[in-house]
Amino acid sequence: MNPIRLYWWNLRRSPKSLAAELVYKPRSWIRAVVTSRELFLNFGDEMSREIAEAVFGRKVIWSAAEKADLVAVGSILERMERPGAPVSVWGSGLRSGASPEEDTEREIRYLAVRGKLTADRLGINGQVPMGDPGLLAREVFGDPVKKQDIVYVPHFSELAQWSRLTQFCDAVGARLILPTAKPQNVVREIGSARVVFSASLHGIIVADSYGVPVVPLLPFSGAESPFKYLDYMGVVGARTDLQVHADLQSASEHDRESLIGFCTEATELRRPAVAEAKEGLLAAARNY
DSSP states (O other): OOOEEEEOOOGGGOHHHHHHHHHHOHHHHHHHHHHHOOSSOOHHHHHHHHHHHHHHOSOEEEOOGGGOSEEOSSSOGGGGGSSOSOEEEEEEOOSSSSOOOSSOSSOEEEEEESOHHHHHHHTOTTTSOBOOGGGGHHHHHOOOOOOOOEEEEOOGGGGGGHHHHHHHHHHHTOEEOOTTSOHHHHHHHHHTOSEEEESSHHHHHHHHHHTOOEEEBOOTTOOSOSHHHHHHHHHHTOOOOOBOHHHHHHSOHHHHHHHHHHHHHHHHHTHHHHHHHHHHHHHHHTTO
């Protein structure tokens, strides 16, 4: 059986994208390489291959967007508007609220999309399952040994403001987990935590996969709009008011513990929605 040609965002395989990243985000990438000693990784995007291989039961290889058979994890649907080979979408999302082009020259089959906002923009709400494939992290990577600590998974762009990032972690008593490490390492740290603070969307999603209480934050760098966060969070019934770093940093320990308690209860309440999204993704994969 031929391998699945999967597109995911990967700078190592795209010299043009890598050059642009180094021009526009040099401080973040220098910090990422020096600190994590991994070259140009983003754990959320890199999960796509391992999850797809486990779920579809086939070898998966990276493909350029226009040649891909399948897309999964990531805010990458805008890239599917360009001419290319027929492609299936399994849990991907749009990056912004702008409606996609209607007259795309590509045959796109939607098996599942990330969330309701993406489905609305595509005009397919109610027609396909919704959920991010990262929700299957626990099923794919397994259960780690619990450490019972608090961790913070920043958005990549926040690495450019290292002092601010470390000050935040010190203030809230969190251990920093870099999103540029290998996916199995990041997933293990999230799954073993007592509480996760995360400005990384896939930090939030992996925490939900493991049922770990998560406090979602909007990146203090201002690099991301809330769209993709709200797109995903609407599926699992998560609170949709993203927290602000400054508010948490200046809050009393009592107030932070109260927020953690609230998020712990919310995690329990949304377990059925998370389970339903997982089942929907697995059912959608069987239609590939």
